[in-house]
Amino acid sequence: MRAIDPGQDPGIRIEEALAEVLARACTGQAPPLLAAAYHHAVFPGGARIRPRLTLSVAGACGDDRPAVANAAAAAIELLHCASLVHDDMPCFDDADLRRGKASVHLAFGEPLALLAGDGLIILGFQTLAIAGGVSAERALQLTMILARATGMPGGIVAGQAWESEPEIDLVLYQQAKTGSLFAGAAMAGAAAAGQPHEQWAGLGYRLGEAFQVADDIRDVCATQEEIGKPIGKDDALGRPNAVKALGLKGAVRRLTSLIDETIEAVPDCPGRDALRRQIQRESARFLPASSALLPA
Amino acid sequence: MRAIDPGQDPGIRIEEALAEVLARACTGQAPPLLAAAYHHAVFPGGARIRPRLTLSVAGACGDDRPAVANAAAAAIELLHCASLVHDDMPCFDDADLRRGKASVHLAFGEPLALLAGDGLIILGFQTLAIAGGVSAERALQLTMILARATGMPGGIVAGQAWESEPEIDLVLYQQAKTGSLFAGAAMAGAAAAGQPHEQWAGLGYRLGEAFQVADDIRDVCATQEEIGKPIGKDDALGRPNAVKALGLKGAVRRLTSLIDETIEAVPDCPGRDALRRQIQRESARFLPASSALLPA
Numbered sequence: 001m002r003a004i005d006p007g008q009d010p011g012i013r014i015e016e017a018l019a020e021v022l023a024r025a026c027t028g029q030a031p032p033l034l035a036a037a038y039h040h041a042v043f044p045g046g047a048r049i050r051p052r053l054t055l056s057v058a059g060a061c062g063d064d065r066p067a068v069a070n071a072a073a074a075a076i077e078l079l080h081c082a083s084l085v086h087d088d089m090p091c092f093d094d095a096d097l098r099r100g101k102a103s104v105h106l107a108f109g110e111p112l113a114l115l116a117g118d119g120l121i122i123l124g125f126q127t128l129a130i131a132g133g134v135s136a137e138r139a140l141q142l143t144m145i146l147a148r149a150t151g152m153p154g155g156i157v158a159g160q161a162w163e164s165e166p167e168i169d170l171v172l173y174q175q176a177k178t179g180s181l182f183a184g185a186a187m188a189g190a191a192a193a194g195q196p197h198e199q200w201a202g203l204g205y206r207l208g209e210a211f212q213v214a215d216d217i218r219d220v221c222a223t224q225e226e227i228g229k230p231i232g233k234d235d236a237l238g239r240p241n242a243v244k245a246l247g248l249k250g251a252v253r254r255l256t257s258l259i260d261e262t263i264e265a266v267p268d269c270p271g272r273d274a275l276r277r278q279i280q281r282e283s284a285r286f287l288p289a290s291s292a293l294l295p296a
Numbered sequence: 297m298r299a300i301d302p303g304q305d306p307g308i309r310i311e312e313a314l315a316e317v318l319a320r321a322c323t324g325q326a327p328p329l330l331a332a333a334y335h336h337a338v339f340p341g342g343a344r345i346r347p348r349l350t351l352s353v354a355g356a357c358g359d360d361r362p363a364v365a366n367a368a369a370a371a372i373e374l375l376h377c378a379s380l381v382h383d384d385m386p387c388f389d390d391a392d393l394r395r396g397k398a399s400v401h402l403a404f405g406e407p408l409a410l411l412a413g414d415g416l417i418i419l420g421f422q423t424l425a426i427a428g429g430v431s432a433e434r435a436l437q438l439t440m441i442l443a444r445a446t447g448m449p450g451g452i453v454a455g456q457a458w459e460s461e462p463e464i465d466l467v468l469y470q471q472a473k474t475g476s477l478f479a480g481a482a483m484a485g486a487a488a489a490g491q492p493h494e495q496w497a498g499l500g501y502r503l504g505e506a507f508q509v510a511d512d513i514r515d516v517c518a519t520q521e522e523i524g525k526p527i528g529k530d531d532a533l534g535r536p537n538a539v540k541a542l543g544l545k546g547a548v549r550r551l552t553s554l555i556d557e558t559i560e561a562v563p564d565c566p567g568r569d570a571l572r573r574q575i576q577r578e579s580a581r582f583l584p585a586s587s588a589l590l591p592a
Contacts, residue, residue: 029468030449034457038448039458086414091406112389114410118382121414125421126443132436139354140428140437147422152334153326161330164408172325249406 010055013066014048017074021127025119037108037116038123041081046099046228047285049211050185051077056278057200060271065138069192071131072142074190075124076185079146082120083156083181085113092160093237100228121150141191149184154278156181170240174212175205182208195269203265207279210258214286216242259283306351308361310344312371317423321415333404333412334419335558337377340396342524343581345507346481347373352574353485355498357568361434365488366429368438371420372481375442379415379452379477381409388456389533396524415448437487445480452477466536470508471501478504491565499561503575510582512538513547555579 022042026035037205051073058069086102088095089110096106125143132139150156159177162168183204187197218227219234220243234241242251262283263276316571322331347369354365384391384399385406392402401409421439428435446452454550455473458464479500514523515530516539530537538547558579561571 016537025448028449029463029465031454031457033460034448034454082414086410089410108300109460112457114382114385114387115453115457118378118413118417121417121453122421122443122447122453125418125439126447129436129439129443132432132439135429136432136436140425140432143428143439147418147425151415151418151422152321152330153324155418157411157418158327158330160410161327161411164329164405165327167323254468277547 010052010059013055013070013152014051014073014077015045017070018042018077021074021078021113021123025123025126026190032218033108034112034115034119037104037112040101040107040118041085041104041116042078043121044099045077049282050080050181052282053182053185053204053207054189054192056275056282057195057230059189060266060269060275061190061193061195062270063193067134068131068138068142069189071127071139072146072188072192075127075142075146076181076188078120078124078127079150079156080181082117082124083150083160085120086117089113093233095229095233097224097229100225135194138191138194141197142188145184145187145191145197149180153183154180161217174209174240175285178212179205179208182211199267203262203267206258206262206265207283210262210283211286213242213251213255213258216244217248217255217287219243220248223242226241253262255286306348307344307571308354309351309366310347310373311341313366314338314341314373317370317374317419319428321419321422326493328371329404330408330411330415333400333408334415336397336403337381337400337412337416338374340395341373344373345563345578346376346477348578349478349481349500349503350485350488352571352578353482354489355485356562356565357486357489357491358566359489361430361488361490363430364427364434364438365485367423367486368442368484371423371438371442372477372484374416374423374445375452376477378413378420379446379456381416381458382413385409389529391525391529393520393525396521429572431490434487434490437493439482441480441483441487441493445476450476470505470536472506474552475501475504478507486565495563499558499563502558502561503579506551506558506579507582509538509547509551512540513544513551513583515539516544551582 007288024036054073055069063069063169084098085104087093088098089105090115095103097103104116124146128139128142128146148155152158154176155283156177159173159180162173162176183201186200186204188198190200216234219231222231224231246254263279264277266272315443350369350372351365359365380394381400383389384394385401390397393399400412420442424435424438444451448579452473455469455476456535458469458472476477479497482496484499486493486496497557510531515527515537520527538550542550559575562568562571
């Protein structure tokens with residue numbers, strides 16, 4: 001394994017960690033098309049907001065085992081990519097476009113999209129187990145955090161399952177579908193650095209809600225080229241959307257106040273002030289360029 | 297957690313472990329339909345051959361931490377059930393019937409079937425992480441074993457992915473699709489008991505091949521009522537089948553010789569002789585009653 005420079009750019013750390021993990025999975029006698037589908041699902045990435053959050057929190061907590069933080073960041077992005085692949089399939093959103101190119105099922109067919117999603121989930125947990133060679137205790141804690149963020153009763157699969165219920169609890173739905181992995185990403189950063197993690201959940205949930213509101217605004221205001229996926233999807237699928245509920249001005253105000261709450265929610269830790277500044281800076285990227293002139 | 301009696305009947309251990317794991321996942325604010333889909337996918341079970349193999353090997357190796365062996369057995373069955381749910385979906389086998397009742401997508405719709413499969417994979421790995429409270433080292437080793445058995449490059453998803461390749465390597469295909477989880481189940485039994493596990497792979501692969509040949513025979517000879525799923529599927533889907541390749545007599549001879557090889561492959565361990573007798577006994581259940589009079 002390469003020596004890890006903890007001062008390295010987080011974007012580079014994430015891409016290198018993902019590349020290493022995928023190379024290990026797609027080696028030797030792997031069926032070539034599924035290997036290609038894995039790569040298609042993971043590269044190039046979107047904003048990598050969740051693994052960036054993990055590395056930022058790990059950094060604020062000391063990041064004393066950067067290999068564990070890298071594994072946590074990679075695992076979170078793999079689980080996120082898996083959920084996108086399955087969410088795009090015909091029985092869900094039936095989306096042709098993702099991150100500016102064909103969705104996995106469109107490029108490789110439904111069977112390989114289904115398998116790629118399954119395989120990326122498995123790979124996420126495998127990545128954490130490998131990090132157990134550095135710290136068994138942290139690897140197991142990270143597995144618990146990510147399983148809770150993605151599984152039942154309150155993780156991503158639960159969130160998506162609310163869409164099949166005759167009555168939907170909107171708060172539970174959005175917390176599970178979006179908030180849970182943001183909360184998991186924040187908690188994972190602290191756990192990867194060997195620090196208590198429960199107090200990081202609140203920050204993650206608020207950032208997740210901010211991201212959801214920003215996504216709702218993008219769905220209404222951005223161009224397809226900017227966000228790499230179709231716009232107007234919520235309206236077409238009858239999904240809740242903050243702009244519809246609050247108006248455009250109200251949604252932008254809600255976003256601003258959620259970002260403020262996120263910054264307030266940073267727990268006491270060695271890198272608290274730097275992390276607050278970073279959240280301020282990075283959350284500006286939540287909205288696409290075309291919405292920079294939105295009324296605040 | 298209940299006190300565990302290591303002398304308990306393995307069938308009861310498996311059902312109780314699965315019930316406990318599912319109860320934990322489907323608690324509190326879980327979306328009810330997905331919770332129901334989890335139960336539909338897991339209960340009632342088929343022959344539970346893989347988790348039985350895990351408990352048998354654990355027993356032969358001393359089974360000094362029965363809670364870890366139970367977790368390993370439950371995790372293996374959850375991963376197996378997940379693969380059945382996804383394999384039955386319209387984009388794969390499009391099967392209406394499984395274990396004598398409606399397949400999950402037929403009973404709950406495709407979105408919930410997709411999510412149930414994803415969620416059961418996550419739950420499998422979570423179950424192992426919880427067992428990390430008993431032994432961190434064994435839990436991590438089990439995670440590695442099960443990730444290898446189900447993921448890329450040689451686990452179940454790789455096996456199913458070969459069906460999408462223009463050219464299929466039959467040996468790799470069957471080893472990955474069926475053999476890998478049998479090998480994983482055998483290795484997991486040894487690892488759960490804190491013993492070296494690599495030497496158990498051979499037994500698992502042979503038993504997996506025996507099971508595959510028996511499945512091929514069932515597909516040709518059994519009644520739908522006996523096996524709880526449609527017969528003649530291989531022929532309809534153009535899949536390889538041992539009866540087609542070797543004739544019925546030849547397939548039954550191959551099955552007998554694979555079971556002999558499995559028994560020969562039991563590594564040196566405290567419970568070697570008992571395990572050999574058990575494999576002999578249990579493998580008789582591979583074939584349905586209607587094939588008991590087959591020529592040997």
